[in-house]
Amino acid sequence: MSNGPATSAARLERKSISLELTNICNLRCSYCMRDEDSLYHTPANFFSVDLLRDIIRSAKQPECAFDSISFTGGEVTIHPRFREIIETVRAEGWKYSFVTNGWHFDRVYPVLLDNLDALNVVAFSLDGATRESHDYWRGEGSFVRVVRALTRCYVRGIPFIIKAPIRRDTLPHLQEFALFSARMGARALHFSHLLPTSNSAEDESGLTQAERAHCEQEIAVLSNIFKMEVGVAAGYYNLNPDSPCNALSDRSANIDYHGRLSLCCNLSGYRGAAAETDVVADLTKEDFAAGYVRLRRLADEQLERRRLMLEKHALGGTRPDLHSGSPCLFCLQSFGKIPWRDGSQPSRSLPVLSATPNSPSAVFLKQESV
């Protein structure tokens, strides 16, 4: 039996762009890492179909060699030209995936059926394997909506996976997530550690290093039990100096809803960030291939920064703390995304509730129609 974490889709075989189709979302999940001004107070921005086409044509050139795209947001299914977006990707010979909360899945379901041959996978975000636990974070009715979406996928052969967060409230329920996902017909279950947006969020919902290790071992056990792929995203504690993730190993690139090229979807538009040094190009003004050169340089610099940090600890006989040993947390620190950690800036995050099933919804769990 393996003792290490099972990494989810450890490395993409394809080179994939993650692209934010919109800034807005119909749900208000208090732990969301996206900046709340963009999500709820900025006018809706919907990514241009023409710009998408230009980006794909540049990114597919041999010097870049990308061949697929994964849409994120905001909530991608809100995009009013979703069909044109998908048909553009397919016409360019690329594969697509997207992440969704499932609320508006009925809107895009016919588009998927018409473009199934270009679909890699639909990823559904799930906060709990029961109605009570999921709706606690996402609002009443969310769980039934996502179950209906999973049903449509299962019956019509649309490949889908489940993405589940690792938090203090979900930690005792990892097996429930796996059982639910397998029973519903998911191809995979990908867990990911909380990306903290405030000290209070980290204290209330984040796990200690010891708890993380226990959790990752449990996920490794589940990955051996289930036929379905079960894994954890790249942010787990990892002292291997080699590239720990797709963003740093030239397997992915991120484009935000403004059309700006940046290193990683986990850094982009981060709630409470003090800097945007992970942004390397404005693709409304510059070709993807030109910006990509700077992106690779930035990734190499970050890899070197991480390697030196690990080497310093090794020479000193010390063990990196969680925020250095976790590649995602290390990048969040390096790129000025969590300035509240050293007290240099106050947190702008919403408070995170302790999740208790059947608790009444707080104001920021309210549903909003778009």
Added chain:
Amino acid sequence: MNNTVLAPPGHIVFTEFEGDEGVLVDLNSKRYYTLNETATLVWRALEKGNTKAEIVRLMTTAYDVTPERAAASIDNLLSSLQSHHLLG
């Protein structure tokens, strides 16, 4: 019996598909159940709180079937749903 309302329980999620077919998910067992066109008609009526007598009328209106035969078919379906814990 004819005026009894059999409400679908809260742990069942119904999804309607094109072609008037439906699928039930039992959130307790996490199992899918497929409903054919007539079973979907019955389920939709149950969700609306229709009585068995009303469902018989719906079925005889929608299909060329006698009330007696419709009632027997509905009884069979309801028994099957109950045996799978899909109906209280």
